[in-house]
Structures are given as structure tokens and as C-alpha cells.
Amino acid sequence: MRTHNCGTIRTEQIGETITLCGWVDRRRDLGGVIFLHLRDRSGSVQVVSDPIRTPDSYHLAETLRSEYVVKITGKVYRRPEESLNLRIPTGEIEVYAEQIEVLNRVHKQLPFQVSQSEDESSVREDLRLKYRYLDLRRERMSANLQLRHQVIKTIRRFLEDKFNFIEIETPILTRSTPEGARDFILPSRVNLGEWFALPQSPQLFKQLLMVSGFDRYYQIARCFRDEDLRADRQPEFTQLDMEMSFMSQEEIMNLNEELICQIFKEIKSVEISLPFPRLTYAEAMDSYGCDKPDTRFDLKLVNVSDLFKDSQFKVFSGAIAAGGIVKILPIPGGNQTVSNVRIKPGGNLFKEAAEAGAKGLAYIRVLDDNEIETIGAIKDSLTPESKQQLLTLTGAKPGDLLLFGAGDAAMVNKTLDRLRLVLGRELGLIDDNQVNLLWVTDFPMFEWNADEKRLEALHHPFTAPHPDDINDLTTARAQAYDIIYNGTEVGGGSVRIHQREIQEQVFTAIGLSAEEANDKFGFLLEAFDYGTPPHGGIAYGIDRLIMLLAGEDSIRDVIAFPKTQQARCLLTNAPASVDAKQLKDLEVVSTYKPKAD
RNA sequence: GGGACUGUAGCUCAGUUGGUUAGAGCGCGCGCCUGUCACGCGCGAGGUCGCGGGUUCGAGUCCCGUCAGUCCCGCCA
Numbered sequence: 001m002r003t004h005n006c007g008t009i010r011t012e013q014i015g016e017t018i019t020l021c022g023w024v025d026r027r028r029d030l031g032g033v034i035f036l037h038l039r040d041r042s043g044s045v046q047v048v049s050d051p052i053r054t055p056d057s058y059h060l061a062e063t064l065r066s067e068y069v070v071k072i073t074g075k076v077y078r079r080p081e082e083s084l085n086l087r088i089p090t091g092e093i094e095v096y097a098e099q100i101e102v103l104n105r106v107h108k109q110l111p112f113q114v115s116q117s118e119d120e121s122s123v124r125e126d127l128r129l130k131y132r133y134l135d136l137r138r139e140r141m142s143a144n145l146q147l148r149h150q151v152i153k154t155i156r157r158f159l160e161d162k163f164n165f166i167e168i169e170t171p172i173l174t175r176s177t178p179e180g181a182r183d184f185i186l187p188s189r190v191n192l193g194e195w196f197a198l199p200q201s202p203q204l205f206k207q208l209l210m211v212s213g214f215d216r217y218y219q220i221a222r223c224f225r226d227e228d229l230r231a232d233r234q235p236e237f238t239q240l241d242m243e244m245s246f247m248s249q250e251e252i253m254n255l256n257e258e259l260i261c262q263i264f265k266e267i268k269s270v271e272i273s274l275p276f277p278r279l280t281y282a283e284a285m286d287s288y289g290c291d292k293p294d295t296r297f298d299l300k301l302v303n304v305s306d307l308f309k310d311s312q313f314k315v316f317s318g319a320i321a322a323g324g325i326v327k328i329l330p331i332p333g334g335n336q337t338v339s340n341v342r343i344k345p346g347g348n349l350f351k352e353a354a355e356a357g358a359k360g361l362a363y364i365r366v367l368d369d370n371e372i373e374t375i376g377a378i379k380d381s382l383t384p385e386s387k388q389q390l391l392t393l394t395g396a397k398p399g400d401l402l403l404f405g406a407g408d409a410a411m412v413n414k415t416l417d418r419l420r421l422v423l424g425r426e427l428g429l430i431d432d433n434q435v436n437l438l439w440v441t442d443f444p445m446f447e448w449n450a451d452e453k454r455l456e457a458l459h460h461p462f463t464a465p466h467p468d469d470i471n472d473l474t475t476a477r478a479q480a481y482d483i484i485y486n487g488t489e490v491g492g493g494s495v496r497i498h499q500r501e502i503q504e505q506v507f508t509a510i511g512l513s514a515e516e517a518n519d520k521f522g523f524l525l526e527a528f529d530y531g532t533p534p535h536g537g538i539a540y541g542i543d544r545l546i547m548l549l550a551g552e553d554s555i556r557d558v559i560a561f562p563k564t565q566q567a568r569c570l571l572t573n574a575p576a577s578v579d580a581k582q583l584k585d586l587e588v589v590s591t592y593k594p595k596a597d
Numbered sequence: 598g599g600g601a602c603u604g605u606a607g608c609u610c611a612g613u614u615g616g617u618u619a620g621a622g623c624g625c626g627c628g629c630c631u632g633u634c635a636c637g638c639g640c641g642a643g644g645u646c647g648c649g650g651g652u653u654c655g656a657g658u659c660c661c662g663u664c665a666g667u668c669c670c671g672c673c674a
Contacts, residue, residue, distance in 0.1 A: 566665080
């Protein structure tokens with residue numbers, strides 16, 4: 001039907017007669033000459049019609065409206081010198097419309113303008129989602145989905161051509177996994193009373209593929225978790241899932257660094273130097289208070305517990321006595337940039353701290369001549385020596401502000417991490433153009449779940465412990481690694497357990513009885529008996545990665561048909577009720593009672 | 598499960614301490630206009646103010662409830 005795509009026409013096509021198909025992006029009828037912008041997913045191009053040069057098309061051109069689907073045949077001309085538009089890629093040429101064929105019309109008023117003006121005001125997202133097929137015609141969304149395709153294409157080429165990976169599909173209908181997120185479950189008609197679950201990840205299948213000898217596997221895998229939604233969380237999402245046999249943690253990380261480099265090179269034309277910086281989990285928590293630090297800016301936390309363990313100031317010494325810590329977030333120049341109002345109750349920084357669980361937000365302002373300004377109780381508790389030590393430890397200079405966190409370590413870290421990010425953003429310390437990638441390694445195997453009074457796998461229970469820590473699993477480090485891009489976790493993986501005894505010990509550690517372990521993971525344990533190679537892998541949140549590459553704030557903007565925060569599809573109105581017969585066939589009865597009016 | 602914000606014309610928004618007939622820009626329709634590119638100019642149509650209830654002489658505005666959307670907390674191995 002067509003010979004070219006609209007957005008690709010350049011001066012090279014001048015003189016050619018071409019046929020284009022697409023949508024009328026805009027029509028400008030000047031009375032005697034009509035300009036159209038014809039759009040397809042490649043972009044748009046200007047089409048001209050007037051009664052003298054293109055008499056056959058002129059009258060039809062007058063009837064065209066926005067979003068009509070048309071086929072246009074005509075010759076490509078260079079635009080007159082005074083009409084060049086160098087702001088668009090096709091701005092040096094235009095097409096004289098010798099023939100126009102209307103392939104389809106718009107019969108109703110559009111719910112919103114598809115064509116975007118430069119100072120585009122944003123259309124409500126619920127409307128965009130209801131008419132997603134129109135929203136996706138728009139340049140921004142179209143570009144995002146095309147970027148998504150480019151990223152996935154780059155991944156496929158790299159893994160397949162350079163490292164001999166093969167893609168294998170794993171089941172969508174599988175069994176419910178006990179740990180982790182809530183599963184989506186589906187009744188089985190053939191096996192009445194029994195239920196499938198949608199996979200939260202292909203984890204177990206990819207490990208079994210290693211047992212099968214597919215030593216380099218990957219999959220662009222859809223995953224499902226029935227949890228509440230966020231800007232960066234959807235109930236179904238896409239993972240780049242990889243697993244490799246006969247590779248050490250170091251080798252896996254190296255390969256993945258190359259992969260990420262390739263993506264940034266192809267997509268952003270950015271060369272990233274190798275290797276990526278690495279932080280251990282302990283270092284990350286110590287210096288940044290979180291396991292996915294944004295290291296684009298240099299603010300670091302300082303642990304001052306030793307200095308205050310015998311302090312007269314009971315808030316600090318008491319916290320330490322109770323097994324907690326005292327840490328400081330130093331803000332260079334903070335005396336100028338951060339007012340007391342914001343730190344004190346009612347201020348936004350205080351609120352931020354309180355939301356993280358802090359009882360208060362102590363601070364010290366460093367003045368000239370090593371004088372300090374703070375509340376009396378802290379000032380009185382500091383000897384000249386301890387004051388000097390404090391300044392030395394934190395590297396504080398006159399004009400700097402020191403913000404304190406005191407209490408149990410988790411809360412202190414959470415508090416100061418939040419303050420660090422808020423202030424980093426507000427004080428303009430973050431260069432948005434910077435690409436900052438790093439690994440966080442050596443995560444602990446387990447963390448204590450106080451509610452259930454048991455250890456929980458921090459990563460997942462198939463993660464191998466560090467060989468040096470094998471004698472006490474409860475405090476062991478894991479051979480796990482996360483990849484952090486500008487403060488967001490975009491991928492995480494581990495070397496896996498490939499020996500039955502160790503897997504059984506880990507199940508025991510997280511409180512699974514031998515019976516439960518056998519019931520739920522017996523097939524994996526048994527597979528380990530039949531010659532399982534050492535293996536490991538990683539999974540990337542593809543939606544998140546692409547969101548960041550696209551500069552978007554929500555993964556909905558890089559997913560063609562996302563759900564709303566209430567987990568609904570506004571386009572299809574899913575989820576919806578089903579026929580009584582469908583339920584009867586499944587022997588399923590809903591006990592749900594809608595709230596009475 | 599909890600907190601915050603939003604909902605007025607097809608779209609994006611304004612709407613004062615509650616007070617006459619609810620406005621603007623864009624879009625849409627009609628007319629004029631031969632080099633525009635967010636074309637311009639003129640005329641016009643278009644509103645259950647999310648929905649329900651309450652207070653009031655009077656509610657877009659105040660109160661209660663409810664629905665929808667967004668952000669966050671919990672949750673997300």
C-alpha cells in the first residue's frame with residue numbers, strides 16, 4: 001500500500017513519487033493552500049495540496065480532519081527556502097499530494113487531542129488509559145514503546161549472538177509458591193478443587209533448566225504478583241530473566257556489566273567504564289543507610305555511636321545502650337540552605353524523619369571557630385575534646401549542618417536515607433544526566449521477621465551462602481548481588497544453591513519443616529540428586545529499567561496497556577464478573593458480598 | 598488496611614467571604630484567507646459543576662457519605 005514511512009523522508013527522496021499511509025496529525029487550511037501533517041509511528045511529514053499544483057487532491061484535502069486515516073501519493077520537493085522547518089527531521093522537504101485516498105474517517109469527537117503541541121498540558125491519566133489506543137498514537141508514548149523494543153532487541157542480540165544464550169519459555173500456569181508475594185490463583189476445571197498460580201518469577205524453572213544442561217538461558221518473562229500497586233509496580237510486569245551454569249559470581253557480574261554497557265551504548269550513546277563500582281551491603285548501609293544508594297551525590301552518613309555511648313545526653317547514650325546506633329548526615333553549607341523551621345516539628349524534614357519512625361530530629365550547626373549551635377542538652381554533653389572529635393569524624397566545616405539519627409539501626413538508617421535523598425534532590429546535588437551504575441554485594445542470607453518470629457530469606461531461599469560463612473547460616477552472607485542505577489534497583493541475582501544438603505539447611509533456617517520443604521520444593525531437592533551443575537543468575541525489572549531510560553516517572557508510561565492503582569484496566573474494564581455457568585464448571589462459589597448502599 | 602491530593606464544556610483549567618444567566622484557552626461546526634508548521638481572523642454550538650444526601654432563603658463553593666484517578670505508608674521472598 002505504501003512505499004515509505006512518514007518520518008523517514010529526507011532530502012534524498014526529493015524528486016521521487018512516493019506513497020504514504022498514516023493519520024492526519026494536523027491540517028492547516030490557509031484558504032488556497034492546505035498543509036497536512038501526516039503521521040505514522042516513524043514520525044510525521046508535511047503534505048501540501050493546492051488547486052494549481054495538485055488539483056486532483058485539493059477538494060478532498062479540504063474535507064480531511066484530525067486522525068483521519070489516509071493514503072497519499074505524491075512527489076517529494078524541497079521546501080522553499082523561507083519555509084524550512086529545521087526543528088523537525090522532515091523539515092527540509094514536503095510532499096505534493098497528487099492523490100489522496102481516505103481509508104477511514106473519525107466519526108466522533110476525539111476524547112482528547114492526539115497531536116501534541118509544544119507546551120502540551122497533560123491529559124488526565126484515566127482518560128488516556130480508557131482510550132489507550134489513541135494515547136499510544138501520541139509521540140511520547142509511541143517513542144516509549146519503540147524505546148522498549150530497542151532495549152529488548154539489544155538484550156536479545158547481545159545475549160544470543162555474543163554469549164550463546166537461548167530463550168526458553170516457562171509455564172504461566174504453575175503452582176503457588178509459599179514465600180514472598182501473594183499469588184494470583186486460577187481454579188483448574190480438569191482438577192476440581194485444585195488451583196494453579198501465575199508465576200512471581202520463573203526462578204525454579206530456570207534452575208531446573210540448568211539441571212537440564214541449558215547452561216545459558218534467558219527469557220523476557222512476564223511475572224505476576226497480587227500486591228498493591230505503585231508508580232513503579234504493576235501486578236503483571238516484565239523481567240529479563242537469566243541463568244548460567246559453570247560461572248562464578250564474578251563471571252556472572254562481568255557478563256552483566258557488559259550487557260548493561262551495551263544497552264547504554266545502543267540506547268543512550270553513553271560509554272560506561274568497567275568495572276562498575278561495588279559496595280558490600282554492610283558498606284552501603286553504613287555510608288548511605290540503604291541497600292540501593294544513589295551515589296550521584298556525595299553525602300555520606302557517619303556513625304558516631306562510639307562518641308556518644310557514654311554521653312550525658314540520654315537520647316543518644318540510651319539508644320546505644322539499648323543496642324541502637326547514633327549516626328549523622330552532614331550537610332555541607334546546610335546552615336544557609338536548611339532552615340531550623342524545616343528541621344523542627346512541623347517542618348518537612350522533621351515530618352520526613354517522623355515518617356521513617358524517628359522520634360525527633362536532633363541537629364548541630366557548625367559555626368566559625370569550631371563553635372556549635374544546638375539544643376542545650378547536646379551542647380552541655382560535649383566536652384571540647386568530644387566536640388573536636390565529632391567535627392573531625394564528620395569532616396564538618398563552619399557553615400555545615402549535622403542531622404542526627406538515634407535509635408535502632410534500621411530506623412536510623414531509614415530516617416537518614418530519606419533525609420539524604422530529599423536534601424540531595426532539593427539542594428540540586430543530583431545531576432540528572434549522570435549515569436551511575438553500581439553493584440551491591442554480600443547481602444545477608446536472612447533477616448529477622450519480628451511479626452512471624454522467624455528468619456526470612458532476604459533475597460530468596462535458593463540463594464547460596466558465602467562459602468566462608470557456611471558454618472553459621474543464620475548470620476551468613478549470601479552470594480547475592482543487586483545492580484543499582486541512579487538509586488533504583490534495576491536487577492538482582494545470586495549464585496544458587498546446587499546441593500541438596502545446603503538447600504535443606506536453608507529451608508530449616510527459614511522455619512520450613514522437612515515435610516513442608518518436601519511438599520513444596522521436593523521436585524527441586526530431588527533434581528539436585530541427579531547432577532545439578534553450579535549455577536547462578538539475575539533478573540532485571542525491564543519496565544523499571546526502560547522507565548529510567550525513557551526519563552519517565554511511572555512504569556505505566558512504558559507499558560502498552562497498564563492497570564490503574566486499583567488494579568483495573570480502564571480500556572477493557574477488567575477484572576469483571578463471569579457467568580454463573582463458568583463458576584459452576586469450576587465448582588467455585590464467591591462468598592463476596594457487595595457493601596449495602 | 599491507612600494518609601494526602603484531584604474530579605467544573607470534548608480536552609486543560611479559572612471560578613472571590615455561599616448570591617443574578619458558571620467563564621477562558623485549545624478542540625469542534627460554519628465562513629474568510631495561497632507558504633503555514635501550536636497558521637491567522639470572524640461567527641456559533643457545547644455544562645446532570647463525578648454521584649448521593651445534608652445545612653441554608655440560596656450550594657460549583659460549606660458538611661457527611663460514596664465512586665473514580667494519582668502519590669505515599671503498610672505490603673511487595
